[in-house]
Amino acid sequence: xxxxxxxxxxxxxxxxxxxxxxxxxxxxxxxxxxxxxxxxxxxxxxxxxxxxxxxxxxxxxxxxxxxxxxxxxxxxxxxxxxxxxxxxxxxxxxxxxxxxxxxxxxxxxxxxxxxxxxxxxxxxxxxxxxxxxxxxxxxxxxxxxxxxxxxxxxxxxxxxx
Numbered sequence: 034x035x036x037x038x039x040x041x042x043x044x045x046x047x048x049x050x051x052x053x054x055x056x057x058x059x060x061x062x063x064x065x066x067x068x069x070x071x072x073x074x075x076x077x078x079x080x081x082x083x084x085x086x087x088x089x090x091x092x093x094x095x096x097x098x099x100x101x102x103x104x105x106x107x108x109x110x111x112x113x114x115x116x117x118x119x120x121x122x123x124x125x126x127x128x129x130x131x132x133x134x135x136x137x138x139x140x141x142x143x144x145x146x147x148x149x150x151x152x153x154x155x156x157x158x159x160x161x162x163x164x165x166x167x168x169x170x171x172x173x174x175x176x177x178x179x180x181x182x183x184x185x186x187x188x189x190x191x192x193x194x
Contacts, residue, residue: 065178068170075168076184078111083164083188085110086118090160091190097122097160098143107162116166123159126151133157158192 086107090097103120124143125133136143136150147156165185173180 061172061175065172065175068172068178072168072170072182072184075113075166076186078113079116079164079166079184079186080188082107082111082116082118083162083186086120086162086164087160087188087190090120090122090162091192094143094158094192094194097158097192103160103162107164111164113166116164118162118164120160120162123161124150125157125159126154127157128154156194158194159189160192161187161189163187 086103089106090099090103096102100120100122104118107118107120108116122143124136126136127133134154136145136156137152143150143156143158150156163185164187165183168182168184170178170180170182172178
C-alpha cells in the first residue's frame with residue numbers, strides 16, 4: 034500500500050486479477066506440454082518396436098519368412114496398447130555397383146537359388162516392419178490441439194545371409 038495524496042491505494046487487487054488471468058493459460062500450456070511429451074514417448078516406443086520386429090526377421094533367411102513372428106515381436110516390444118504391426122519381405126538383385134533390379138523370372142522371387150533368380154548378381158533380401166497407433170490426447174476440444182494423432186514408424190533391415 035502506498036500513500037497517494039493522503040489516501041491509501043491498494044495494488045494487491047491488480048496482482049490478483051493478473052494471477053486470475055495467467056493461471057488458466059499456464060495450466061493449458063502445461064497440460065499441452067505433457068500431452069506432447071506423451072506423444073513423443075509413444076513415437077519412440079513405436080520406433081523401437083518396429084526395429085525389434087525387423088531385427089527378428091533379419092537374423093537369417095529362415096526367420097525372414099516368419100511374418101507372424103516379426104509382427105508378434107514388434108507388438109511385444111512396445112508397452113503401449115492398441116498397436117498394429119505389419120511385416121513384409123522383399124527380394125531384389127544387386128550388382129557390385131549397388132544397382133538394384135527385380136529378381137527373375139518373377140518379381141520378389143525369394144525361393145529360387147541366387148544363380149537362377151539373380152544371374153551374375155547378388156540376391157538381397159530385406160524385411161520391413163511398420164508399427165502404427167492412433168494416440169488420443171487429453172487436451173480434446175481446445176483449438177489448435179488435435180484430439181488424436183496417427184503415429185506410424187517403419188524399420189527396414191537387410192537379412193543376414
